[in-house]
Amino acid sequence: MALLQILAYPDPRLRKIAAPVAAVTPEIQRLIRDMAETMYAAPGIGLAAVQVAVPRRLVVIDLQDPEEEGGDPVKRPFVFINPEIVERSAARKVYNEGCLSIPDQYAEIERPDRVRARWIDEQGARREGEFDGLMSVCLQHEIDHLDGILFIDHLSRLKRDMVVRKVVKARRERGQAAIL
Secondary structure, eight states: OOOOOOOOTTOGGGGSOOBOOOOOOHHHHHHHHHHHHHHHHTTOSEEEGGGGTOOBSEEEEOOOOTTOTTSSOOOOOEEEEEEEEEEEOSOEEEEEEEETTEEEEEEEEEEESEEEEEEEOTTSOEEEEEEEHHHHHHHHHHHHHHTTOOGGGGSOHHHHHHHHHHHHHHHHHTTOOOOO
């Protein structure tokens, strides 16, 4: 397994729409393992393939609490290949979201509280399920990535501009080019 580089905003590859995964091949399974390792090392709770410069419709998510009883938890991420949301609840909820591609920036985002989704799992089986709470939010956030949408796109222009200014300032302080 290998740690992958997570693209940082404003990298234009984050805005690309991901192509479907044609088949669950050994290369896709290796990518799944590498993405999971990268997500855990970051640390994060979700990662889309586009965030590691692979424009494919693939997401890994793990909401486990790392401080579970009995030592380290067994790391088994949910794997969503070609995920699609087929139903959204009318009920909405606000969550404080962040993103591995926009480090150290958080904002309250309102999304449907419950979704029904279809996807293919890591063995190639078709699956469907309903998710609520944080899992629903995380899945919607990661599917947004697959469609070239970032969580800051859900903010008002004023709030989005504030986040972008903070990102530019942080890049400048780290000595990185502030390409926007």
